[in-house]
Structures are given as C-alpha cells and as structure tokens.
Amino acid sequence: MAAILRNRSGLKDEKIGYGNEKALNQLLAHHAVIFSPQKKLVWVSSSPYQLGEFVCYDLNEIFSGKNVGYSLQAKTELNIARDPFADSKDFQNYEMYKMLGKEINDAAENKNILLTDDLIPYYQSLNPDFWLVYYQSGKYYFNKKNT
16 A cells, blocks of 8 residues: 555556656645454654655554553554655655745746756656756746847
C-alpha cells in the first residue's frame, strides 16, 4: 500500500513530471494512512509528502480503555521505511523547481521583473517531464514580448 500511495508516475508508469495532478502522489499531501483492520494496526506517514517513514500504531492499545496518553508507543519493528526518493537528487530538484516556479510566475505577472537568460532553461531542467514548467516559461516569455 505504501508503494501505491507513493506512486509519482502516470498511467502505465509513464513519466509525467513530479507534482503532476494526474499522479496518485502529487507531492503535496501532508499525510497518508494505511489500515490493517484484521490486525488492528494503522500506519501514519511522516513528511515529506508521504515519502517519510510510515509509523505503525496498534489500535488494540489505543482503544484498550487504558489511559495511554503520551505513553503511546509506535511499533517500530513494523514501520515502513522512508522512500529513497526523498533523499535523491530528483527530489532536491523538485523542491528547487517549486521555489523557482513561484519566482517565474511572479516575473510573468509583473512586467518590471526580468529574469536572467539562463534561469528558464535551468528551471525546465529541474522537472523536465512536467508540462507546467513549459507553460510557466511560455507565459513568462509571452508577457515579456513587449518589454
């Protein structure tokens, strides 16, 4: 289940870019939860974007009627490991793409903001399979044509 919730690809594992709205994991959700009703276990993801470790808790313990309060302990031996993508260069590029996307969008909306010539190609290289990088780049160039 964790692999399914972490899937960043399109149909038939097509590369559609990170953060694409057609992917199951759009790299924007705070948490995901996996339940095993038969065993009464629950796994809760940790950041970033469901890519962190899924921490396991025993619902038998939680609903035992005992006051577990702050003493609730995760079943660490049942945790699901952090997705290696979270520590990859591609993930770092995705985070940089998000930061630069805001800057490029602001520049496209404001004719007084000009970007350096190399910024747009660099931005596109950070998430080359995602349509949005090309849309935002085109929007920037279109809005700058008269300046």
